[in-house]
Structure formats: C-alpha cells, structure tokens
Amino acid sequence: MRLFFGLSLPDSIRAVTRACAESAAACVPGRYALAGNHHVTLAFLGDVPPERLRDARDVLARCAAAFPAPTLTLCGFDHFGRRENAILILRVKSDPPLAPLHDRLVQALAAAGLPADPGPFSPHITLARHAVLPDALPACPPASFRAVQAHVFLSARDGAGVLRYTPLETVPFACPGGEN
Numbered sequence: 001m002r003l004f005f006g007l008s009l010p011d012s013i014r015a016v017t018r019a020c021a022e023s024a025a026a027c028v029p030g031r032y033a034l035a036g037n038h039h040v041t042l043a044f045l046g047d048v049p050p051e052r053l054r055d056a057r058d059v060l061a062r063c064a065a066a067f068p069a070p071t072l073t074l075c076g077f078d079h080f081g082r083r084e085n086a087i088l089i090l091r092v093k094s095d096p097p098l099a100p101l102h103d104r105l106v107q108a109l110a111a112a113g114l115p116a117d118p119g120p121f122s123p124h125i126t127l128a129r130h131a132v133l134p135d136a137l138p139a140c141p142p143a144s145f146r147a148v149q150a151h152v153f154l155s156a157r158d159g160a161g162v163l164r165y166t167p168l169e170t171v172p173f174a175c176p177g178g179e180n
C-alpha cells in the first residue's frame with residue numbers, strides 16, 4: 001500500500017484552498033487535484049507492506065506526541081519546477097516550523113526499517129500538476145489553522161480510477177495547554 005504522513009485541512013480552510021484553485025484554474029491551465037485531496041505532506045513513505053501499517057502509525061504517533069500542535073498559515077501561490085510544466089502550490093508557513101518534524105519522521109522510519117523519501121522538504125498544498133504559469137497569479141487570501149492531529153494517508157485509486165488520499169490512522173500532536 002502506498003502511504004504518506006500528512007495533515008488534513010479543516011473544512012473552512014479547504015473552502016479557501018478550493019477557491020484558490022478555482023481562481024487559478026481561470027488563468028492557469030493544468031491538471032488540478034481534487035479539493036478533497038488537498039493536504040500538507042509531512043513525509044512520503046511510498047510502498048509499504050500492509051502488515052507494516054501499524055509500525056508506520058507508531059512512528060507517526062511517537063513523533064507527533066513530541067511535537068507541539070503547529071499553526072499553519074497559507075502564504076499564497078508558488079510553484080515547483082519549470083513555469084511551462086510546473087507544480088502549482090500554495091506555500092504553507094508553520095509555527096513551529098515543520099522541517100524538524102519531517103527530519104525526525106524520516107529518521108524514525110529508517111530506524112523502523114520503513115521506507116522514507118528524505119526530501120527536500122518544503123511545506124505546501126499541491127493544487128495542480130503540469131501547470132503552465134502566466135506572468136502573474138491571482139491573490140489568495142491568508143488563512144490559518146491549528147493542526148491538532150496528523151494522519152497516515154493511503155494513496156490509492158477508487159473503483160472509478162480516481163486517485164484518493166484517505167486518512168487510515170489519526171494521531172494527536174502534543175498540546176501543552178491540554179486543549180485537545
């Protein structure tokens with residue numbers, strides 16, 4: 001099974017990312033992700049035998065339990081790759097930054113004998129692939145949310161052949177104030 005660790009978006013934030021994707025689609029051709037698939041990847045594992053799902057979950061649970069629930073802010077459009085064949089993204093800023101968590105996850109996965117893409121890591125939400133970027137992109141309103149949970153996601157095609165990211169496991173971040 002193809003797995004990754006990531007953060008899901010609250011409905012209010014997904015409404016913003018959906019609106020950003022719709023406004024981009026008016027001027028940026030590309031293959032747009034389903035808004036239901038919008039997420040922030042923390043670490044990508046790739047193919048994992050189903051019997052090791054529990055071990056992957058335990059790695060995420062241990063690392064998340066030692067990390068304060070981060071506040072994420074959408075910081076506007078950006079891209080990876082060439083402008084004529086780009087991955088269109090929304091940049092995400094996190095407080096505290098997510099890079100140390102990504103590094104810890106990659107180390108813990110390796111120690112558990114699980115696969116992990118070492119990076120580079122740059123937090124974002126993918127909106128479209130094979131995008132052809134114009135000189136200017138529309139504005140995307142700033143929006144913030146606190147992620148109190150992380151997930152093990154399954155990346156798989158549904159019966160109709162549509163790629164879906166499905167949370168299989170959910171684990172809490174540390175919450176110093178004890179609010180969650």
Ligand code: 2AM
Binds near residue numbers: 040
């Ligand atoms: P993304 O986070 O930029 O959207 C499932 O494939 C998810 O894991 C996708 O959201 C994808 O990119 C992310 N991902 C991170 N590293 C990956 C890799 N090496 N191969 C495939 N997907 C990867």
